[in-house]
Amino acid sequence: MMIPPREPDDPRNSDVLLRRRLLEEGWNDRAIRRRLADRSWVKLRHGAYLPTPIWDQLDESGRHGLLARAVQLQASTEVVLSHVSGLPEYDAPTWGLDLSEVHVTRKDDRTGRREAGVCQHCGTIEEGDVVTRNGVEVMSATRLALEVTTIASVEASLCVVNYLLHAGATTPEALARRNEKMTHWPHTLSTDLVLRLADPRIESVGESRSFHLCFRYRLPMPKSQYEVRDESGQLLGRVDFAWPEHKVFLEFDGKVKYEKLLKPGERASDVVIREKRREELICRRTGWRCIRITWADLEDPERTAAAIRSLLFPSLGA
Missing domain, CATH: 3.40.960 (Endonuclease; Chain A)
Incomplete structure (x- = not known):
């Protein structure tokens, strides 16, 4: 993997403050509300918070990455960061991508659902699809590249695929092999086109x-x-x-x-x-x-x- 892991003190690796853990440590809802009211904390989603100084350091991609981590921590079943929500863990570009919704994939192969800003997917997970980066489970670069093509435009998908190829996180051969197993995935009409256009020599989103x-x-x-x-x-x-x-x-x-x-x-x-x-x-x-x-x-x-x-x-x- 050519994309190095983050430094431990990177704000994108910050711990998400979960309500249930705060209550276990002796906090109460009144104290939590006070922290939110004086802007010491920001609310990521229901029951998940982050210190404001950390939030203020993050760009849109970094904020989405921590929101996705909160979703993963709060999920009632084991899920893996996937699609656009796995990209921040690879420092991959998110130009042209919709970050208003967190995408995760269930590990139990049960039908996913979409609710409260979260889209759960249920695609079959093959051996090698899941890796650990920066302390969280996320789809491999190869699978992420292909997943993005199913929910984004050709142009935005090409930016992601070229980045991952140029960084050495995947290869054209690996993408082709994994794509062969996606014949029954929905919304893959543009995947082949993106792979034909992809070029590891291209160095930037521009x-x-x-x-x-x-x-x-x-x-x-x-x-x-x-x-x-x-x-x-x-x-x-x-x-x-x-x-x-x-x-x-x-x-x-x-x-x-x-x-x-x-x-x-x-x-x-x-x-x-x-x-x-x-x-x-x-x-x-x-x-x-x-x-x-x-x-x-x-x-x-x-x-x-x-x-x-x-x-x-x-x-x-x-």
Whole structure:
């Protein structure tokens, strides 16, 4: 597993305060209500609380992860964190996913139910499906990747699958083998499509969405993480995506990318300048053209696709 476990003091590993345990320790409902009233605690769900300073440190994914842990602790039968609710334990992206409901899978193979913000699933659990991460039982990365495709869009699912592949948490072969056993699962119509589009070389949500944009708008599919060389074979740089036959490459600009490229003592502006010089070098030495897109461009995909198409096929115009 390439995704390391969390540090013990990570706020996402915080203990959920359960009412039943608090009562055993001598608390009463009046004292609990007082903690909630003065905002010392926040209420995750009925009978489950968290200290406010911890809650305030968490993003939406981290909050969902602790809510899911509360559901698991309070369940009347053994359940495993699954679908989108297992992703926080892998630090996986949750872009485009509905986190309003906690998903768990029953271990007793009985029919699940949906109530009070919780969806219980009853899919058959195979050997190797359940692992322990950060002290909780969660579905394996392989199964999680496939489960997400049954409840999310192709674009959001692709972001998850590519992340887990790139991190080495699963492989295309493992996904294909496990998918063969899902023929009777409901809502798997898009699973095969996501697996065909998935690419372990894609490094970020922004890149996954850019790749999906090309598919959605019927653009020629680019080569991922392409090494551009000059006529002598000298490596000029690796680009996010490229269409070598059209002499065009695409770079996705995002905050995470620049943070990853930061060297000791550098600022984000230093990375921007260095990336700009790399782009200019590639264009000057090869005659290739570059298009850079950002998160804002992904929110206007039709216009962005038209801009890419105009670079690939300049004689056709936009």
